[in-house]
Amino acid sequence: MAEHRDDRPIVWFDIDNTLYSASSKISQAMGERIHAYFVSMGFSHEEASELHLKYYTQYGLALRGLTRHHDVDPLDFDKKCDGSLPLEEMIKPNPKLRKLFEDIDRSRVRVWALTNAYKTHAERVLRILKLDDLVEGLIYCDYAEPNFSCKPEPEYYIKALEKAGVTDPARCYFVDDNRGNVVAAIRLGWGHCVQFSEHGLEVVEGGRVKQIDNENLSDEKKSGSDVPVIADLQQLRDVWPEIFKPEV
Ligand SMILES: [Mg+2]
The missing domain is CATH 1.10.150.450 (DNA polymerase; domain 1)
Incomplete structure (x- = not known):
């Protein structure tokens, strides 16, 4: 990847259970x-x-x-x-989601994916969803590396910023369906973090379902961070209006 300086903030999207519905099973x-x-x-x-x-x-x-x-x-x-x-049988492209990605103003921000999957799975999902041409960069879990890190480990986020050439985490945007991943980013100073939760539920690895509950977050995890939750990615238009093209 070219290491040229790019000052546009990055909008980071998780992939699995964020860019497609958990109902895909x-x-x-x-x-x-x-x-x-x-x-x-x-x-x-x-x-x-x-x-x-x-x-x-x-x-x-x-x-x-x-x-x-x-x-x-x-x-x-x-x-x-x-x-x-x-x-290919489990997920289909979503034209509304593609439109959302197209409406992001690339003169102001970059769009990257930040996943715990390996590269092959991540690229395959983006291709099937027909979003691969709208995602400029991908940070994946590098299973080929001994002792690889993953979300929510701080070093994973720190390495992601390094690879993307980001010096100020406060300017990062991040959406993920996993609460722990969002909390970790907030604690590292990522400025604009949102949890995506389709029905007030969170599907964790293995398919178990957890109720999202702000009240029951441990105090340590809370530490000044009330995590904003959206039920539909289209709500990002209201939460982060500054990253979208002005309406004509
Ligand atoms: Mg996910």
Whole structure:
């Protein structure tokens, strides 16, 4: 990637369960494959469920736990889990979402994706959604790198800014369906963060569903950050009017 200086702030979009609806059941299908992977390693179904949840909760990504504590080849894992999903049958382009991306004013901001998936899955989803030509940059979880980091680990966000040549996190825009990922960005000083939640619910890896509840956030996580929640990405037009082209 050319390392030229670009002063436009970046609008960062998460991909999975943000750019398509959780009703696509992709996270459930991913969860089933991850479960099968644990079972193929010799764990019982019960142990597999426990470890999957434990690693997801602890690291934000089951694979992060697998590479830390077990001798797992992340690229083999990716091929068998994300890589085997019949995505073309599960998600379709959304013309309203494409219009939203087209209406973002590129003279003022850049549009990047920030995902915990590997590059192949991320690019495939963007292509199927017909958004690949509207996303200028992609930060993905580099499973090929030993000890890769992922959201919500601070180093992941810090590296993302470095790669994108961003010096002032306060100018970043960020939307993600995972509350922990949004809170992490806020704590690092990212200026404009929004959680996307379709029905006041949050689907976590493996397809489990959590109720979004501002009241029950731990004090540590709250620390001055009430996370704004939107139920439809079109609401970004009202939340961040400054990033859109003026209406004619
Ligand atoms: Mg997501």
